[in-house]
Amino acid sequence: MTQVKRIDLSQVADLDSTIKAVCENMDTDNYKLAATFVFQSQLVMIFQQ
Amino acid sequence: MDKQKIFTTVLRSAGFVSAAMAVTGCADQGYSVLASTATMIGVEVSQNPATQMPQGKLGYNRAELAFVPTNRNGGKQSVGSVGAGAADSANVLMELRYGGIFDMGASSGIYQRLAVGTEAVKQPGASVMFAKDADGKINQETAKALAAVKAIPEVKEDLEKKKMPLSKKYNDYKNNKDASSIAKYDNAAKAVDPGYLTFGKFATDDQATPDKIKAVCQILKSQGENVNCD
Numbered sequence: 001m002t003q004v005k006r007i008d009l010s011q012v013a014d015l016d017s018t019i020k021a022v023c024e025n026m027d028t029d030n031y032k033l034a035a036t037f038v039f040q041s042q043l044v045m046i047f048q049q
Numbered sequence: 050m051d052k053q054k055i056f057t058t059v060l061r062s063a064g065f066v067s068a069a070m071a072v073t074g075c076a077d078q079g080y081s082v083l084a085s086t087a088t089m090i091g092v093e094v095s096q097n098p099a100t101q102m103p104q105g106k107l108g109y110n111r112a113e114l115a116f117v118p119t120n121r122n123g124g125k126q127s128v129g130s131v132g133a134g135a136a137d138s139a140n141v142l143m144e145l146r147y148g149g150i151f152d153m154g155a156s157s158g159i160y161q162r163l164a165v166g167t168e169a170v171k172q173p174g175a176s177v178m179f180a181k182d183a184d185g186k187i188n189q190e191t192a193k194a195l196a197a198v199k200a201i202p203e204v205k206e207d208l209e210k211k212k213m214p215l216s217k218k219y220n221d222y223k224n225n226k227d228a229s230s231i232a233k234y235d236n237a238a239k240a241v242d243p244g245y246l247t248f249g250k251f252a253t254d255d256q257a258t259p260d261k262i263k264a265v266c267q268i269l270k271s272q273g274e275n276v277n278c279d
Contacts, residue, residue: 003253004201005201005202006198006199006202006203006204007203007206008203014206018209018210021206021210021213024213024217024220025209025212025213025216025252025253026252026253027216027220028216028219028220028249028253029247029250029252039194039195039198040195042199042201044201
């Protein structure tokens with residue numbers, strides 16, 4: 001299973017803690033961060049179970 | 050006075066005038082954020098007097114300086130600051146593109162894009178502006194990719210951070226194989242929304258509202274969990 005999340009880099013106030021929070025929340029359902037990329041001002045995070 | 054000295058004198062004069070303007074024109078201003086960039090390009094073709102061989106040198110010089118005023122007017126104890134002080138500094142989004150000194154094609158030259166201010170940086174127009182290529186156009190693939198990326202659910206920073214302390218405890222219980230505590234969290238999520246079969250389904254749900262997060266937290270707190278639901 002794959003889930004994709006997007007962080008708008010121009011909107012987020014604290015990127016570091018936001019990424020940590022997303023990863024911690026996704027880990028509750030056994031999703032691990034598999035890949036990331038940045039497109040324009042968007043950080044895309046791909047999680048896999 | 051030879052040409053080199055005249056040029057140097059003019060350059061120094063311009064520097065003094067700029068410095069004077071900066072001091073007098075911004076005399077009432079408090080603290081500023083100083084932003085600067087510099088690049089260099091130059092070409093020199095000559096003959097080496099020792100070997101008589103022709104030689105060439107390339108370089109490019111470019112400087113940029115900006116004072117971004119803030120509302121801060123002193124140190125931490127200052128009473129002269131306005132609003133949120135230094136936190137009110139303007140947001141700046143800048144792109145500088147240079148094709149390179151050997152680029153003679155369509156992509157040669159330099160361009161710069163700049164968005165200043167909180168609203169300018171956040172608004173969709175800034176995204177569109179920065180999505181354009183060197184000719185100022187958005188190609189079809191870029192537009193499609195931008196639309197596809199925008200369709201991905203956006204993380205809500207505040208909600209993710211509210212769920213995180215609960216998730217951290219849940220993950221600790223999972224790592225310690227504490228079955229009764231895991232069941233407690235799963236049941237709390239299920240009690241708030243029967244669609245959440247496990248706590249994990251709740252924690253990974255983009256649509257989990259602040260009310261649901263608070264409700265799950267309060268159930269866990271009522272069962273003895275040391276969590277802050279404010």
